[in-house]
Amino acid sequence: MIDTATGPDLGRPLRHALPRLQRATGLDGAMAGTVTQDGRRLVVTQLHGMLTETMRGFVVTRGMGAGGKALQLGRPILVNDYLHATTISHVYDHKLVEERTHGLLAVPVHVGRDVRALLYGSARTTQPLGERTLDASARVAAALAREFAVEYEVARRLRIVDELRRREEPRPVAALHEIHEELLSIARATSDDGLRDRLHVLCDRLRPPSVRGGSAVPHLTGREHQVLAAVALGRTNAEVAEQLAVMPTTVKTYLQNAMRKLGTRNRTETVRAAREAGQID
CATH class of the missing domain: 3.30.450.40 (GAF domain)
Incomplete structure (x- = not known):
């Protein structure tokens, strides 16, 4: 661990x-x-x-x-x-x-x-x-x-979690949501089975209370908001990746996360659902 x-x-x-x-x-x-x-x-x-x-x-x-x-x-x-x-x-x-x-x-x-x-x-x-x-x-x-x-990035994000929890402020709950979802994204993207299993265990431990209980409006991370906002303007994954300085596969992962949360099957449905939920303009 x-x-x-x-x-x-x-x-x-x-x-x-x-x-x-x-x-x-x-x-x-x-x-x-x-x-x-x-x-x-x-x-x-x-x-x-x-x-x-x-x-x-x-x-x-x-x-x-x-x-x-x-x-x-x-x-x-x-x-x-x-x-x-x-x-x-x-x-x-x-x-x-x-x-x-x-x-x-x-x-x-x-x-x-x-x-x-x-x-x-x-x-x-x-x-x-x-x-x-x-x-x-x-x-x-x-x-x-x-x-x-990946190991360094996971360790960095977990240090952020520790710091947020020590502060005991209202803001950490939203930040924990985002870190939890980002760790899940890493788990889905990695080809290392051992690392994937360990990340899923960590995600279960880090999952904020509101994630466990569910909510009426799906919580999208900051990156997922950015990706969906760009997709809503008609940009391709490659164009979004260039805009955000990430890999196209990373953009795809963020899109898949948003689809899962919104219960959609493609880009068009996802953008429409995000707008109806007030997640993007």
């Missing part, structure tokens, strides 16, 4: 990414870790297919070794014949000797401009690693970055 005191839960998606990385690249082993808040160090927390536990808990410093270089530069680093490579420092060689590592790949996982984690792939054979391995690992890292972004 996401702990609002400590931030997003990155360990679960990181752990699940390692088997995907191994399958996608064909490498012998994989490991990963999250970057500290100051961006200077990485702590290896997850292992998959490694020979020993020697790397678990290992701290990698920015600029040192293949991982430290990937962290410093913010781009993948691929090293063949690791122990004899001249492009990296060799302060961690003793660890890799235990793993019989010959080739090593380190791929940063970005959320926005920041590197939040590194994925490692380890090869024990002398077969050179190349562009196909880099491309496959980049796809896994990109998928993981999207999962991280």
Whole structure:
């Protein structure tokens, strides 16, 4: 479960990414870790297919070794014949000797401009690693970055909920409605089954009293209002997305939420129902 005191839960998606990385690249082993808040160090927390536990808990410093270089530069680093490579420092060689590592790949996982984690792939054979391995690992890292972004966004919204509840003001009820609906939107959009289940549990806990009991006028979030107002002017999903600086799929999700609340089946019905309910002009 996401702990609002400590931030997003990155360990679960990181752990699940390692088997995907191994399958996608064909490498012998994989490991990963999250970057500290100051961006200077990485702590290896997850292992998959490694020979020993020697790397678990290992701290990698920015600029040192293949991982430290990937962290410093913010781009993948691929090293063949690791122990004899001249492009990296060799302060961690003793660890890799235990793993019989010959080739090593380190791929940063970005959320926005920041590197939040590194994925490692380890090869024990002398077969050179190349562009196909880099491309496959980049796809896994990109998928993981999207999962991280969702985790960070959920944690941010839950911190808002905590703050609103501490204030004990009338306004939080409406804000809780909106956050509750946005979390549901994320749950419907994510392809991660584990995250979806956890989000539904959180939504049940966060659901404001008026949502549980129902109301005569459906509650639309601010974003749903904006989307419907734009659709009422004849704009397409792509045009609304550009106007609101979001993805077209996000606009579609907001429309689907509004349809569900208003009991409608298409855009025309939804706009008409929203007008009749006084939700839009």
